[in-house]
Amino acid sequence: MKKQLVTAAVCLSALLLAACGSKSSSKSVGSTKSISLMQNAELLSLDTSNHADLTQWNVLENSMEGLYRANRHNNPSPAMATSVVKPTDHGKTYTFHLRKNAKWSNGDALVAQDFVGAWRRSVSPTARSGYNYIFSGIKNADAITAGKKSPKMLGVKAVNKHTLQVQLDHPMPYFNKMMVLPAFFPQNQKAVQKFGKAYGTKSQDMDYNGAFQVTGWNGTNDNWTLKRNHYYYDPSAIKLQQIKMSVVKDPNTAHNLFTQGKLDDATISGVTAKGLQKNKDLVHVRKAGTYYVRLNLRNGRPLNNQKMRQALSLVVDRQKLTKDVLSDGSKPAYTYTSKDLTKDPTTGKDFATETTPKLKYNVAKAKQLWQQGMKEAHLSGTVKLQLNGDDQTVTKNVAQLLQSEIQQSLPKVKVAINSLPAKGFQDREAAGKFDMEQTLWLADFADPISFMGILESTNPQDYGKYKDAQFDKLFKQAGGANANNPKKYWADLRAAQERLNQTMPVLPLYQMVESHLVNPHLKGVLHHPVGEDDYTRAYLTK
Template identity: 50%
Template sequence: MQKIKKFTLAAVSVSAAFLLAACGNSNSQPSSGKTSLNLMETDVVSSLDTSVTVSFPQWDTLVQTMAGLYRSDKNDQPVPAVATSYHKSSDGKTYTFNLRHNAKWSNGDTVTAKDFVTAWRKGVSPKAMSGYNYIFSNIKNADQISQGKKAVSSLGVKAVGKYKLVVQLENPEPTFIDKMVIPAFYPQNTRLVKKYGAKYGTAAKYTAFDGAFKVTKWTNTSEKWTAVKNPYYYAKSAVKLQKLNYQVVKDSNTAHQLFQQGSLDDAVVSGTTAQGLQNNKNLYHLYRSGNNFVKLNMAKGAVLANKQLRQALYLAVNRTQLSKKVLADGSKPSYTFSAPNAAKDPASGKDFATAAQPKETYNVAKAKKLWQAGLKQLGKSKLDLTLVASDITTDKNVSEFLQSQLESKLPGLKVTVKNLPSKSAYNLAANGKFDLYLSFWINDYADPYSELQTLEMTNSHNYGKYTSVAYNNELKQARKNAATRSVYFNHLLKAQEQMNQDYPVLPLYTMVEDHLVNANLKGVLWHKVGMVDYTQAYFK
């Protein structure tokens, strides 16, 4: 998932017994009197309706307050939540989910199969404003619906009574269950959606929750909000905390100060603040399955449609220097668009990102030759490029580093940096008004496809207009002709290898979050894929 600043189950059915393991040890009781957890977000939650928007603060909040068909365990593997089991047809195209009968919404309504149908139809609709309707691709008719060619009612998902959900796929999908953990597939209360319409998800009073907590005292402009324990949650006995207190903290130094004061139990720090805290006993490195990178504008007529210029940019960046000297927060160099910790290549057993890594990653002399050749092809002797990035401290520092690296190593290049508020930078990128766009992506579920699909020709996140037929064909084959994980990942590997030859992005560094954590806070599920889960947390 790209956030506006600042994942194979072989068995045909899954037993509900896994749920007990997912909930943790029910005998683990907090020994302190503290039952409120103080957390931060870097921005407001503008909506809790995933068909309206998708953002880091939103998904963070939803993971604590909602339950989907499945949830992620401590190993980032899917385990049953609202679903108790599923059955997969022999052709791999139909999944029948059996839902638990004791799942309820925070207003007492029963969670039904229809609530999933309601939410998925909203999410896939061409009217959805989240830019995330592509996540439903491969569910029958999803792509045609998103393109406005078919009615949302034709989506291959239906409720059979209250407690049976049937999903029809267009092709077998080895990692389909893995996707069910992400908030885009969470249900919505059908009765309230009909009652409130566009107001659903805009304030606590217009929203219902079926997870461990329920949001209170929140509107879509709130800089502080609260989530309290949900008495109707089906696994409420596993929830030890009574309350989650959120506040928006945009400045890293402020986050540090609030942690020192005891006003935050988990403070996310970055930039120079994080650099100075690397030996702090409360610091925890969370290595996310995500990458920070630069998207290149390859649209027709754009100067970076020239491959030699793009390759020169790739080879001119000293990523080791960036991670060790500029970031100095535990970040590591990244050389592929595919992020680590998403999955292992079944053939080699290696992390997918490592298996797909190109052999040549830094060569200034070659970069200069390629740059001169690219300029000659364009009939130019010099070039001005605009780098768009957010105005948070880390992005400012990375922008300055890139500007210095590229201008000093590629003769005739001038890089103009535009550090803007996150939403403004995002809007420029989405409208193609950039040459270079500093961005990042965290895998939504444990599958490299989560990020690779964002560079398909028709994907809404393909701001740079990458148009490789070979790349798109490998992803298409992965979707349509991959009945096994081995075949599936082989196509993904070939897609990444094609990208390595085309240079549509400049990978920079893997995403690490530096958390200052209350030493007494236990039971947190620090997911590398997806959001951090505090639903089983407690203070010792």
């Protein structure tokens, strides 16, 4: 899942530094039926067919449900489906029986066609979410995304009102894991028809089938409320009446709001987090996500040269980055696929650990590669690189370190930093107007192929235009012919990660570890290392 970056800040005065180092104790927001949470970036849309980022998925995780939801053990458990399905037809057919008491927030019955219509809409080549690729493997999905077949040909159908059947092109052992993703959530087809292009652009322009429904978002404001959905099928499991959400980009502000009792869960980083590592309310949440720099490999761009890309990776001191800049428990990342995502069952080793490159930080080697690369690319003057990022504090701090290390370590290079609002950043990304950009990938499901997918050359999220025949072949083999052969499947994935280590279309920076200040009375939250956090069963003890 491509997401906006988590915030970090440097306290700018002795007063703020004192505040950063103080101990804190959160208070309840005034009601045991209400909690207040923060998001690090603006909410831009609620329509999963036309948008996808962290804030949207965090909101939908708590207001919508798919066929399954992730349980406390991070495994799929029944949601709109009555049970976790075992496939038939040699792993190619899944038949889901839906809850007959499932309803939308307006009282409409949820039916199988709500999944059919949503998936057809999202797989269409006109969908703007960048997530139509996630349907690959479902019968005809690739041809539909390529514009060669109608979305009506997608291998999904409503057998009857409460039975959904999915046909795959080939077995996908991880298919059930994928069904917890917001990309596969249903959409009330009556609402889609009613609101048309306005669907999901404001909180009232769609319906919700989860424990809560979104209210008070007009499409541009930075705060909204999730209020209890009284049509939810399992009311006894829901203890809260509402969840208040607001956008907070600065961790020192988040800390202050927490100490004032205005946030029950605050994300902090940088100097703020460093000064609070012994705070009794601090909780570290490990995520299977990698922060990295995407490089633009388009023809005519300087980083089209492989040796220059390798040089950039070797001048980044990731230990310094995580220790001195982030200071929030984050760990250096040397592979695109994050550690702690999954073990390779054929070796018993952590997948990222076993594919970590031997050469990690070597300025002398980097200079040699840079000079060779410039010669190959016929570059003689100063190489000017544009480093884009969003306007959150952590992005700026990381960018400054990257700028300093690149310019000090490599000859004839100048790095310009562009800090942009979320929409401006995404617009430039989609248009390819960058040389480097800071971003994050958080695994959609616990398998390395979730990372590999967006670097495949036909993927709509391949914004850097990485196109490598060897990588594409390995990716397609793993997800196709070798999907049901564990030995070959994992060999393909190891080779694909090693190919990324060599060709370097992205520069891994650090693994995602969130520092949260949490109200000690807040219980029942499910923090998932893969996917979004679930507050639907949360409650306050006083």
